[in-house]
Amino acid sequence: AAGVIQSPRHLIKEKRETATLKCYPIPRHDTVYWYQQGPGQDPQFLISFYEKMQSDKGSIPDRFSAQQFSDYHSELNMSSLELGDSALYFCASGGKWGTGELFFGEGSRLTVL
Amino acid sequence: AQTVTQSQPEMSVQEAETVTLSCTYDTSESNYYLFWYKQPPSRQMILVIRQEAYKQQNATENRFSVNFQKAAKSFSLKISDSQLGDTAMYFCAFMKHAGNMLTFGGGTRLMVKP
Numbered sequence: 001a002a003g004v005i006q007s008p009r010h011l012i013k014e015k016r017e018t019a020t021l022k023c024y025p026i027p028r029h030d031t032v033y034w035y036q037q038g039p040g041q042d043p044q045f046l047i048s049f050y051e052k053m054q055s056d057k058g059s060i061p062d063r064f065s066a067q068q069f070s071d072y073h074s075e076l077n078m079s080s081l082e083l084g085d086s087a088l089y090f091c092a093s094g095g096k097w098g099t100g101e102l103f104f105g106e107g108s109r110l111t112v113l
Numbered sequence: 114a115q116t117v118t119q120s121q122p123e124m125s126v127q128e129a130e131t132v133t134l135s136c137t138y139d140t141s142e143s144n145y146y147l148f149w150y151k152q153p154p155s156r157q158m159i160l161v162i163r164q165e166a167y168k169q170q171n172a173t174e175n176r177f178s179v180n181f182q183k184a185a186k187s188f189s190l191k192i193s194d195s196q197l198g199d200t201a202m203y204f205c206a207f208m209k210h211a212g213n214m215l216t217f218g219g220g221t222r223l224m225v226k227p
Contacts, residue, residue, distance in 0.1 A: 031213060042204060042217040056214050088156060104158035
């Protein structure tokens with residue numbers, strides 16, 4: 001069965017650079033969620049989209065932005081990268097709004113040097 | 114705001130034995146969902162089990178079952194016949210009904226020993 005696809009799996013950037021992470025949800029899933037998991041920490045909700053519109057916003061820095069495109073894939077753009085942005089970024093997709101049926105991708109590991 | 118607390122940072126269990134992971138939460142919501150997610154070393158979060166707060170019957174998925182005590186705001190996970198592949202970080206999580214944001218606990222690292 002198709003799963004959530006995230007790319008790239010690993011990314012190394014310098015401070016103050018920009019990074020873009022991509023997420024391709026499970027086919028026919030119309031919701032996408034982004035989570036950030038720092039080293040040894042639990043995942044923190046960043047932002048979510050439903051039918052290409054932002055639905056909820058969590059602890060996402062102003063330096064980050066995200067959108068969901070017409071094909072339902074989503075991109076998380078991170079600018080002016082800081083050392084503290086080094087984390088595992090998970091994308092999840094959901095088939096039915098508000099049911100908690102989230103399916104996570106394998107994550108994109110961002111390292112900021 | 115909701116909070117989820119997992120008081121056991123690490124646990125270990127012998128293969129084939131039973132282990133229980135604890136989770137408590139705090140919310141003013143009356144209807145919500147509770148989850149246990151597993152995160153093995155491969156890092157992908159995998160849903161283990163889900164409980165709807167309005168259902169009194171405890172959810173069960175094969176070797177995994179929960180003890181949901183709504184009044185006490187407690188949601189523990191029991192793993193029976195533990196297997197080496199159960200070694201992972203386990204996260205308890207909360208979601209408001211008709212919401213879409215998961216609030217995770219701090220996780221419990223479970224080690225299954227042969």
